Amino acid sequence: MNFEKSFENFVQILSEEEVTSEITPSALADISKEYALRSIVAVVSFAKGADEEGEPDTVISLFGPVPEGEAPAYYFKNEMAGKRIVTYNIYLLGDKRWTEEEYKSFSVIIDILSFHLERYLLNGIVKESTFIQYLTRLPNAGGFLAFAGRLFEEERIQDYNSFYFNLKSFGLVSRRFGITEGDEIMKRYAKKLREFCEQDEIVAHLGGDNFTALIKKDRTNDFLELLSGIEVYGIKNDKEEPITISAVAGVYSVDDSLKEPGQLISRAGMACSYAKNVANKPYVFVNKAMSTKIYRQKQIEERYEEALNNDEFRIYLQPKVDTVTGEIVGAEALARWFCNGIVLYPTEFVPILEQEGLVATLDLYVLKKACEYIRSWQDKGIPIVPVSVNFSRRDLGYKHLAKEIAQIIDDYGIDRKFIQIEVTETASEDERGLMTTFLKKLKDMDISTAIDDFGTGFSSLSTLRDFPVKVIKIDRSFISNDNLNKNDEIVLKNIVAMARELGIDVVTEGVERTEQTDFLKEVGCHVVQGFLYDNPMPMDDFEKRLEKKYYEN
Incomplete structure (x- = not known):
């Protein structure tokens, strides 16, 4: 098969199918022979200043295996939306090296591949946004309920306590530091919450200064202690100023009365409202008397x-x-x-x-x-x-x-x-x-x-x-x-x-x-x-x- 025909097949397959690690090997199969390709590995990272800066890179195998500890023969870098950078690492068969003409022609292939990969990643961002709070990158209510739903189906939900918590006087923080820096402070706070969670726990950001969480019952006291005061900082006049952010929380100890995951938020939220507006305490556990009062x-x-x-x-x-x-x-x-x-x-x-x-x-x-x-x-x-x-x-x-x-x-x-x-x-x-x-x-x-x-x-x-x-x-x-x-x-x-x-x-x-x-x-x-x-x-x-x-x- 000549190069023109290989290139035509490559473009047609990418145009008809969404780029995934399952489809790119067939799209690149014919071209790989022309360029002696052994592997193409895309590494997605975040540029400096991106909200996700510091998060682990995403590695996508587009063709062939992912070589361990081996330097690529060539690499291409492309910037994408959302301050993402994709590095295409190219590994060739044996000691093959491209001519200058081959390098230039393959860069065209990378441009086309990059266009389709960006579309795929943007679709992923859109899908992800259904479950992720845009500011803090914590799960939102949808993400929380999806996580809770899995625990519910696996009959593990009663191993957890559900939390609903509201930050004390965060409006004063925003007024003191300004809205933009207030957002940054919220991100730092969210990061501390994320760091506390184990792999099978979740803290979600419902928006504003309201959060919910599922924490294993044997770690409840530790989480309540964390909520009593998290140390972060704000920047004002180019200087870091320490801030302690405290929260008022409602806690629902999940039991067999739970009928559906949404009750995790509503019951803990009810307790939070009681703690804040009635009991004037840092946290309150759901109890029958409180439920009656809040219902009234x-x-x-x-x-x-x-x-x-x-x-x-x-x-x-x-x-x-x-x-x-x-x-x-x-x-x-x-x-x-x-x-x-x-x-x-x-x-x-x-x-x-x-x-x-x-x-x-x-x-x-x-x-x-x-x-x-x-x-x-x-x-x-x-x-x-x-x-x-x-x-x-x-x-x-x-x-x-x-x-x-x-x-x-x-x-x-x-x-x-x-x-x-x-x-x-x-x-x-x-x-x-x-x-x-x-x-x-x-x-x-x-x-x-x-x-x-x-x-x-x-x-x-x-x-x-x-x-x-x-x-x-x-x-x-x-x-x-x-x-x-x-x-x-x-x-x-x-x-x-x-x-x-x-x-x-x-x-x-x-x-x-x-x-x-x-x-x-x-x-x-x-x-x-x-x-x-x-x-x-x-x-x-x-x-x-x-x-x-x-x-x-």
Whole structure:
């Protein structure tokens, strides 16, 4: 067979088939005779600066055996996409050497071979990307589930613990070093994780600062110790700075209740969420009580929007009473969720709604209901008292919240003086700035405001000075002692005196005993709210109380 025919066969076979070590021997069979080929070995390596720099070379036998410890007769180098370099090592029969013309013509063959090999390798990268996280080169969720699936089929999965872990404050690292260097720090962290794993273990990167892992049970303590603090470094101003990256983890000890590999992530993830948001611990193992709590939280998240649309929330009113006259002088609107026959109280659902950024819609719903009640009293000729509505600190970031509150009040055609907006004091400087702006906007709109749970924060005195509020509500903790003493009296008397001098009214919450009202009268606080007078009640019951106007002293 002449060279032209050999070359034609070579090109045709490569064009019809994907380049692999199985197909190239037949493509090169005829040409090998023309060039006395014994072996062609492709070595794929990564150029300096590539994300995979330092990883082992990939050796692909394209024709003949791979010689051990023998220098090639010739070699050709080609650069490929992804900062890959392919070196083609050529081994010839006997002591054969090419002429200059043969060398030039074979370089054309290498160019064609390289084109097809690059296509093959790029296809491999695409397939690999299905299972590899692009930044850290760790397996992604798909790679993790594929690995777990094999263990599941081999019935070895119960030898492992499943981990889900989230890096603590990695956003601060990125802000400190910049996004580009932050990515490099993440790669260094991932490398340390990879180095810990044995061949039959896996750590996967789910994206962002979330990871999952399957580690053999007898190495669990070692892995938890590793997660407590991994030493890496970041480069800033051309200098290396040490960084310790810690993680919060959830651990699921795999047992026979596992039905499919996806539960490895969901169960460990549930424990991680519990460790981070409930237990405030570095790690938590899955247990039944935690599963129940997290399941309840998930139900609340998933059902909230539907419940709001279906009017499952009921607004109760708790009277505020002047202890001197017994007169009802106001009320606080409080939400109750009637969920499938069960009454949920704010302490159960509000923190979850705050965490998920949903609480503003509930606060505005309560405001609308309060305005609806006031409008009803106005139409019926029932004496109206101001109603206070709580707004979460998480709402303060909404730019037009104050304007929306005013609009809702005006839409119901009621005087703005009958609505009071309550917020809880804060020690956070960022939140204090937002709160001051929010309260000032409401004041400028002639809407009364109150600080709830006064005295529980770290900056109560500056709150009196800085926040433009009409009312402070003394937290129940100030009067909860069984025996109220002289110190309690001194503290409260001075708070009340300072508030009065600043033109701020005072209400005390959580009043349950007559001796508490007597004590509060002594210190000059006459307006109270608590079970001593009434529990929060439905609007119809409150309306009856309001018609009577007074409690018996």
